[in-house]
Amino acid sequence: MVLAIDLGQSGARIRTPDTEFVSKRSKITTESTLDALNDLFIEVQETLGSDFHSDVVALSLTGVYGDVGDPKPYGQLAAKFFGAKSVAVIDDGLAGYFGALGNSDGVVVSIGSGTVAIAGRRGHYSHSDGVGHIFGDFGSGFWLGKSALERVIATQEGRDDATFLSDFFEAEIKTYETLKSRTDAKAHSLCITAAKTLLEAAEAKNTDAITIRDKGAEYLAKTIRAAWTNVDGMRNEGISIALLGKLANNKGYVESIRRRTSSLLPQITLVEPKGNHLDGAIFIAEHVPEDIEPLLRWWRK
Template identity: 30%
Template sequence: MSDSTHTWLIGVDGGGTGCRAAIGTGAHGVLTKSEGGPANATSDFSLAIKNIRAAIAAAANSGDIDTAWLEHAEVYLGLAGVMSTQDSARIAAALPYHRVTVSDDRGTTVTGALDGADGYVLAIGTGTIAACSRGGAFDYVGGWGFQVADQGSGAWLGRAALEHVLLCHDGLAQSGGLCADVFAKFDHDPRAISSFASAARPGDFAKFAPDVIAAGKGGDPAARTILQEGADHLEACLTRLGFRAGDRLCLKGGVGPHYADYLPPVFLTNRVEPRGSALDGAFRLAGISAAHRAEKTR
């Protein structure tokens, strides 16, 4: 497939809990996919590169594609933790491909979710993406990483749950179902929570997000307070981005759709389902990059 009309395309979506790779061509679409481990460039650069390469290799293997054919593939990576052009260049240099574009995961997420249409996206998983698309141009709020941002994210929810447990243990908050469920996972030892938190990465904290969501659905006051605080932040993000009643809104990610129960109804009057994933967005952008590159050589 050396013909320019059949250039190999590789799209990669990477975040704090895993990465996904898709390989195909513009003519045939995605031919094979695979999943791998965490690929947040800020949390652990070496691990991210290792997992990205492994996911691409696994996708190639499952599709019976010789990896040597991919040397000149058009590669587009949307990765959590990419903060600068220096980050992008460093990641690209660590991969065995000649045509690599690296961005953070916001553009790939919006591209996949809206498939080119105008609208707003709240993509909430381990991290938080609040974005809008107008006429093909994107605008974002936040995305500065778990240490200083990512309010409302799975990692943020998990950390808030652990904080609540310790407050309950110290007699500073009312214990309930959320506290009981999470504290039991640490054998009711507050020191175990402190030890865990000192070395935990965003994906580790995010493992407790389902406990918060489940407790909220069960009416636990502490869980509902945490989720409402996250929703209030997301509402502020949408307002800052210019959201108006009736605008298209997509809630996606492992956590995003659960905020529908906490956002004001005016934000949900034109709620739409995602048209695609961030991986779809990365593959689509790889195709766009290939087309632009071909146009320049004409």
């Protein structure tokens, strides 16, 4: 039996062979992943019962930036709570890759609060972006929302002229005005939630919103190209590309990404993902017994 956990920036998902549920416990940018998992494991025990055990635990983790590090602390924590004997510690981008494409070659882009692209070709894998919102995550939910709010706030102060864009963000501005800190986790979350409003404004043909959306798509196209190039992929190869995450449900954003990526890699095909990060974590637990450095490392008791 496999216990699979996908820990993200906006919550977590947990799956066993018998059940699946969602937790509001997320990985906050400034905290240790192990601290977040400790809280999450307590919640899992409360939900599934203190006698719940799983020999195999697969952890899909945000915030590891392409290198999962030493798997031992994760393994020991899972052993303590669930009696685990084998623990897969997985960069969430790689979990998304195997969930979406399985063993097939291609590129998978996870577009949620952050952004990461994983390319796979002939058994080799690369990681592009996914370095956090300070130095990367271009085209992500955080990036879209922050870019929009920057212009809206500047317009309120007379530093910009995005008046029509500002009309879409009345609720976000009210929240912004209540923030005690403009740099803490609540400010970060506001930027993430503002992405939905930005994409709605773009669908309503607001030119400022379209400009921001398409700039995000341009960044993602370059991230996809970088990931593919880093596994020695050729420009004119046929490439399957799958998009994961809530923002991948927005048809306007997906089409903008497709157009800009096609200009860089002309033989791409957008494909429907076979599954998600949880599916990928389980696939890895069942079919990938070896490490994929530095994106996947196993701990075994």
